Amino acid sequence: MKQAGDITLHPAYSCWMNFKTYQKSADQSIKKYCRFILTKISSRVVNTAVNELSAAIEGIYHIKPREISENHDVPCIELSIEENNSADSNQVCGFTIKHINEKTTDKIVISGTDECAVLYGVFRFIFSLGLGKSIDNIQTEQKTYNRLRMINQWDNLSGDIERGYSGRSIFYENGKITKNYARIRDYARLLSSVGINHIVLNNVNVHEEETKFITDKYLPELKKIAAVFSDFGIRILLSVNFAAPIVLGRLSTADPLDKDVQRFWHETANKIYSYIPDFAGFLVKADSESSPGPYTYGRDHAQGANMLADALRPHGGIVVWRCFVYNCHADWRNRKLDRAKAAYENFVPLDGRFKDNVVLQIKNGPMDFQIREPVNPLFGSLEKTNQVIEFQITQEYTGHQIDLCFLPSLWKESLDFDTAAKGKNSLVRDVVNGKLFHTSTGGIAGVSNIGDSPAWTGNPLAQANLFGFGRLSWDPALSCEDIASEWATLTFGSNVATVEKITNMLLRSREIYEDYTCPLGIGWFVNPDSHYGPNVDGYEYSHWGTYHYADLKGIGVDRTMATGTGFTGQYKNENAQMYEHIESCPENLLLFFHHMPYDFVLKSGLTILQHIYDRHFRGVEEVVELQKIWDSLQDEIDPDIFQEVRHRFELQLKNAIEWRDVVNTYFYRKTGIPDEKGRYIYP
């Protein structure tokens, strides 16, 4: 199927919606239902659903379905909205795909709780074709776990993307908002196909010109982009500058308790909604890494967020308020300071003070998107506050979309973590969706990994992360295996061996990346600024609060209550005890929580030092293994995609070798102890 985008189409451009691949997988017995699409609903989003279904059918079965609004007793696919029997206006979005075969009726019915749900049902049906499901297996009933399934674009008006590794922005170029709506439409389609329903259009770090997005200067054009997303059931948010009242030259203060400031934001909200009636709200990074915020005026984050929330409430908008607040001028000399404690300390005292249309956006871990971190202890500690968990789809610390790193493996750990906040089985995913503490909304947010690169995500295999993010945001109970194999099948076809190989590559990739980078949860062995490649001491004496404290005898951060920073005490009792004690602390987080001697013996029987050596040698071997598997797929994969990924594996191997050698040499120089298996470590 041809894509709408106006760029030269890369074979990976259609991502997991590759109907050429679907052709081979799709069950031919379903074709007969595809001649007619029956629907009585008239709405923008259902219209999209019909178009998407038609395009898919055409692409897969080479027939052009007819749209009908009356049942003519012919096999068809019917799209309908379920009648809402409950009085619950907060009904959860869901859809049903049924095969009805009785008397004169033989049809597939895709029904949803609302127009968006119908669209999701259609996409799910299309996926079923790609997955080769038979008519007997396509039936399903699904409800989303989360109200908020949100993408954050870190795109700047300049066209740069902060921490972007996939080319330039598709939204902005050279200081202007793009008019290439075709590409944006293609993106909206991809997002909607995996269930995303919100997108923040600009970087959380709001620079001067972007501050004007909320004015007449930019709203007419943003409205057009919003309309594209709206067709796909996706509502837009904007990142706003807390100091906008000052920066836009209207006021001398941004104090949230100031009447003029409040009026400014009310007027701003009114203006935005006059352009974009389904505008979703604001995302705010305040008092963080030098961005302005309520602290400037002696106010707290609740006062700051609530003020914005009041302005948006009349329109049904929300404020998404980031909790990435910490002291970025730390003193490395002071071992009692702990950046990991900051989010909890800043926000737990405010629990219960946030208005109902405020949502806190909390990074999955207490530090910053490292390859392995414990869950942020804010989850489970905020009982009266709406929350979303923030993941980073873009591979800032995890390989820049050069190295393969399937991130659902990491995200699942967070989502399935038992906070023990209300007894056993108090999972993070039930905290953020509001179930555990009966909060009104919540969900999952992810920092996008796409740009204008021909395959969207630079590395075509990194599409699996965008796919997986969407799927998990819809249903966090999905397994990584299912996500990976579903993605591989939809993208590369249903050849069992191929799917199995790629699935295995994906599932192993996160641990491989961990093997050759940062051991045992310590993190931060990375080059400052770029965050790619090794630099063990790169952050060690910096002001960022990110240390490992390696000396000749040991390494790690003592975060215990007994002798350390006390961070472990931010977890609920069972978890606090688990992390507090070396015996019960999960070994893959040992150095996150404890300063340990190199000769401490792990459960594997290896010392920590030998574990570091082993993993770094193994990491490189594993990358070679990944290369080999990929090379074995040459005949199965489109040659362009094959070569592009192949090239990235070459770079990954180079990177892995550099990591191995730098890290091993670093610890060899620190300890003087050679590898016990006699492998060469550079002196």
Next chain:
Amino acid sequence: MKQAGDITLHPAYSCWMNFKTYQKSADQSIKKYCRFILTKISSRVVNTAVNELSAAIEGIYHIKPREISENHDVPCIELSIEENNSADSNQVCGFTIKHINEKTTDKIVISGTDECAVLYGVFRFIFSLGLGKSIDNIQTEQKTYNRLRMINQWDNLSGDIERGYSGRSIFYENGKITKNYARIRDYARLLSSVGINHIVLNNVNVHEEETKFITDKYLPELKKIAAVFSDFGIRILLSVNFAAPIVLGRLSTADPLDKDVQRFWHETANKIYSYIPDFAGFLVKADSESSPGPYTYGRDHAQGANMLADALRPHGGIVVWRCFVYNCHADWRNRKLDRAKAAYENFVPLDGRFKDNVVLQIKNGPMDFQIREPVNPLFGSLEKTNQVIEFQITQEYTGHQIDLCFLPSLWKESLDFDTAAKGKNSLVRDVVNGKLFHTSTGGIAGVSNIGDSPAWTGNPLAQANLFGFGRLSWDPALSCEDIASEWATLTFGSNVATVEKITNMLLRSREIYEDYTCPLGIGWFVNPDSHYGPNVDGYEYSHWGTYHYADLKGIGVDRTMATGTGFTGQYKNENAQMYEHIESCPENLLLFFHHMPYDFVLKSGLTILQHIYDRHFRGVEEVVELQKIWDSLQDEIDPDIFQEVRHRFELQLKNAIEWRDVVNTYFYRKTGIPDEKGRYIYP
């Protein structure tokens, strides 16, 4: 005296030409000669000399001298050009200041070998007034040591200055050449007053737009700037892009043996000289840090440089060719690789192959402007090649004009180094001025430290480096003491106690900076990119070839012939042996040449480790001492200058503390050995 610049004048703007200060120092008995300036010469530069002399007299004695062209038997100052009795067209620039008092004649005669020399004589006379010399002491006869006394501006057309710490460029702003000639004129005056006679107007890294400087697009404006310098006897050079024939879109190659390329450069030279008849030539950074060069075409540097020299020869121009050529993609694993060896290896084989109007510009040390390095072994090894030694006046690695660091102390070491190339007393200064090997030209080049900051050099005390550079380029035999106290007197007046204090601060400053930064010649403990502040491992695993190899037992680079990289063998025999052996190697360069155990005992009786601790503690104490001395001068110094320097000392102290703590902790963590004097080192 009012300055010509159009900026709000900072009290430090006039630098060492501060006539308000001179007023108090100047001998009143000289005043009587100052009513008349007698000269029969009519030339641009002598005209400048007359103007400068008049302005100085007016500023100092408040009288306006009359210019006369006949001797009327009144006391006067006479400016004249000495008759050249020798047939030597290569006569060395020099001047004489004489007091003639016989019969009816009572005058001061300032005569020079040429018009520029007259100007230098006038400036020297003016300085004498500022130094409070009596009529009996002003007599002097001076010849310059060096033909080339050259400033390199690393200014970009954007207005940025590479490694500039004094604001923006005074030559360029926002992609345009400035029209603020007044400020450039003031700069020319300062340079000329200390004997500078060449200036390179643009960065050695020639970016795309600057490549067009040699075209009609920019030459009309560069011509105007050249004219300003010309008035002060300073000739301009331009840094050129070796790939200009390609970049300017004329040719598909820049191969120096290609006829079209040769024609391109001939035509370019013709064009430049049609605009700027006294144009001095080109500065070229080729095949260095990714800049293009002859290697691209399988040619060597002699072929590259000679091709350009041929183009310039008809006009009397020269090619200054930088020797900063090394592999910047080194592998840290390979301890036999040694960046220090690169310049020698690249250029010694070419000795004798460069044309007579080519001059090699060689950095003082073999690495890159570290606080302490040995002399570059190229000096003394090139016997048939014109050379200039390159110093960095701008404080890239030496404190960014925040920290006080009087660099003549460092430069003198290089200039006075005995290369042993032709027996004892084969000093570097005699290599570069051409005396030792009878080469035809040579001298000293320095990377400028000025910008549009109100005091020119950011830190007003950094003016001493510009002054000292000029003075040394004129006469490298001057002592640091003399330079420092002359500068202090001219700048701050002749109060003996004040001058002594400031002189001592300057003379101590380089070792203080060394104390709290990199010990024993090792270098590179600095933050990559910025080159300010500590980062001991910052370059340790990089591709820059700049390592210290610290492990738990020792530190340093083995550059011996016996067991190391063999770099010591690039020195002439005595020096090679001196550096080769630990016993004879100067201790302040010990770690540059040898990998040493921490417990090695230095002549001081301290181990290397304890030496590192001691020096870092001492460095901070000494900065506190500098602060105290400066504070004691509050009543002696203009309040604006006082406060500005005071603020910088506060920043320097912060920097010194950070260096002390990071370096000491680094080695404490490496060794586990505490300070033997019991001072606290952060763990």
